[in-house]
Amino acid sequence: MDEKKIEAARRAKKRFSETAPVDLDIVGVGIGLSGGDPAVKVNLRKPPADLNALPKSIDGVPIVYDVTGKITPR
Amino acid sequence: MQIESVRALKEEIASEVVPPAVAAIHDKGGFSITTFSLDKVTTAEPLLALGVAAGPQAGDVRLAVRLQRRSLQRSGELLETIRKRAHNEVDIRYVGRISKQAGPWYRSRLRPMRPGGSVAHYKVTAGTIGAFASHKSTGQTVILSNNHVIANENAAKVNDLILQPGTYDAGKRPKDEVARLTKWVPLLRNKTNYVDAAIATVKKSIEVDPLKYTGIGTLAGVRAGPVSLEMPVSKVGRTTGVTHGRVTAIELDDVVIEYDVGSISFDNQIEIESTGPRAFCSGGDSGSLILDENLCACGLLFAGSETGGTNGRGLTYANPIGPVLKKLAIKLLVS
Numbered sequence: 001m002d003e004k005k006i007e008a009a010r011r012a013k014k015r016f017s018e019t020a021p022v023d024l025d026i027v028g029v030g031i032g033l034s035g036g037d038p039a040v041k042v043n044l045r046k047p048p049a050d051l052n053a054l055p056k057s058i059d060g061v062p063i064v065y066d067v068t069g070k071i072t073p074r
Numbered sequence: 075m076q077i078e079s080v081r082a083l084k085e086e087i088a089s090e091v092v093p094p095a096v097a098a099i100h101d102k103g104g105f106s107i108t109t110f111s112l113d114k115v116t117t118a119e120p121l122l123a124l125g126v127a128a129g130p131q132a133g134d135v136r137l138a139v140r141l142q143r144r145s146l147q148r149s150g151e152l153l154e155t156i157r158k159r160a161h162n163e164v165d166i167r168y169v170g171r172i173s174k175q176a177g178p179w180y181r182s183r184l185r186p187m188r189p190g191g192s193v194a195h196y197k198v199t200a201g202t203i204g205a206f207a208s209h210k211s212t213g214q215t216v217i218l219s220n221n222h223v224i225a226n227e228n229a230a231k232v233n234d235l236i237l238q239p240g241t242y243d244a245g246k247r248p249k250d251e252v253a254r255l256t257k258w259v260p261l262l263r264n265k266t267n268y269v270d271a272a273i274a275t276v277k278k279s280i281e282v283d284p285l286k287y288t289g290i291g292t293l294a295g296v297r298a299g300p301v302s303l304e305m306p307v308s309k310v311g312r313t314t315g316v317t318h319g320r321v322t323a324i325e326l327d328d329v330v331i332e333y334d335v336g337s338i339s340f341d342n343q344i345e346i347e348s349t350g351p352r353a354f355c356s357g358g359d360s361g362s363l364i365l366d367e368n369l370c371a372c373g374l375l376f377a378g379s380e381t382g383g384t385n386g387r388g389l390t391y392a393n394p395i396g397p398v399l400k401k402l403a404i405k406l407l408v409s
Binding site for chain 2: 001010013017026027028029030031032033038041043045066067068069070071072073074
């Protein structure tokens with residue numbers, strides 16, 4: 001994996017966390033993949049009111065949303 | 075036959091036909107018995123089971139009779155009465171005694187103990203033995219699992235009893251006491267957490283087989299570098315046994331886990347999804363060690379979701395193994 005792209009995803013992840021919509025029910029923000037390239041992965045407890053209204057990328061790094069539901073100890 | 079008719083027939087046969095037939099057999103000397111401990115005697119006597127079976131045509135149903143006694147099978151009168159009442163729309167079979175299926179090895183009592191087996195604090199249902207390690211200050215062998223498995227989400231006390239198998243898997247005191255709780259990393263609300271981990275010192279009389287990850291291989295060591303995206307991983311756990319997956323996210327922050335004590339947030343976590351036909355983990359797999367493709371330890375499984383992931387089978391969360399070992403001051407027993 002291209003370390004420069006990972007580093008760009010790290011920066012984008014930080015920026016996303018600082019600017020994320022307040023009504024978004026986030027249960028995790030990390031570095032995932034989109035089409036084989038590093039992306040910001042955002043896990044949501046419940047589906048957003050309008051997925052299309054959410055940012056698709058940040059500083060050129062794609063953002064992937066995943067509705068995981070609640071996360072519990074196993 | 076209509077389903078309602080079969081249900082009514084079941085009631086009728088259970089109340090009117092079976093009792094006199096059984097009484098007649100008792101009058102003639104009764105059923106034979108197998109000799110076993112009185113402690114195991116229950117009041118339920120295996121006789122016959124009634125249910126609904128598929129009929130000869132699509133959408134059709136008929137009465138199902140499953141005989142658990144040869145004496146009943148030989149009772150021509152009983153079977154003839156059932157056939158008559160069901161207008162011959164009946165499927166009668168001898169099935170014999172039905173016993174509880176033996177559970178898989180990982181839910182059973184394991185001596186020597188090995189990774190992947192059921193374990194728990196005596197007040198917790200069951201989780202998984204992730205690994206065996208050496209406590210750096212005492213040199214003693216410890217079980218590595220989660221705080222919520224062997225320290226009861228901070229509610230336990232040092233020296234509390236640890237059972238193998240866990241109580242949910244019929245672990246009992248004192249015969250299944252295998253270890254004493256030694257140390258745990260507290261789960262903190264309103265603060266960032268990094269690991270859900272705890273250790274318990276194994277009793278000297280209990281043997282362990284620390285390296286054997288049944289169905290996967292022999293633990294080779296601890297992964298030197300960080301976990302990477304798409305990396306294949308595997309685990310063996312108390313509920314789903316051996317499963318395989320791949321890393322779908324790294325450096326995951328603000329992972330909110332809904333514990334009994336409330337929501338707790340974790341940073342720098344690993345996310346995994348299954349590459350097999352089932353979810354990578356389920357309840358009871360907590361504490362499982364995550365192994366990379368070289369059979370090196372890379373994570374400690376602690377949480378999961380029911381949905382999400384590219385296959386919709388849910389996602390699994392694990393603590394990176396480095397901070398777990400460091401915070402508990404332990405060294406994994408490796409070959």
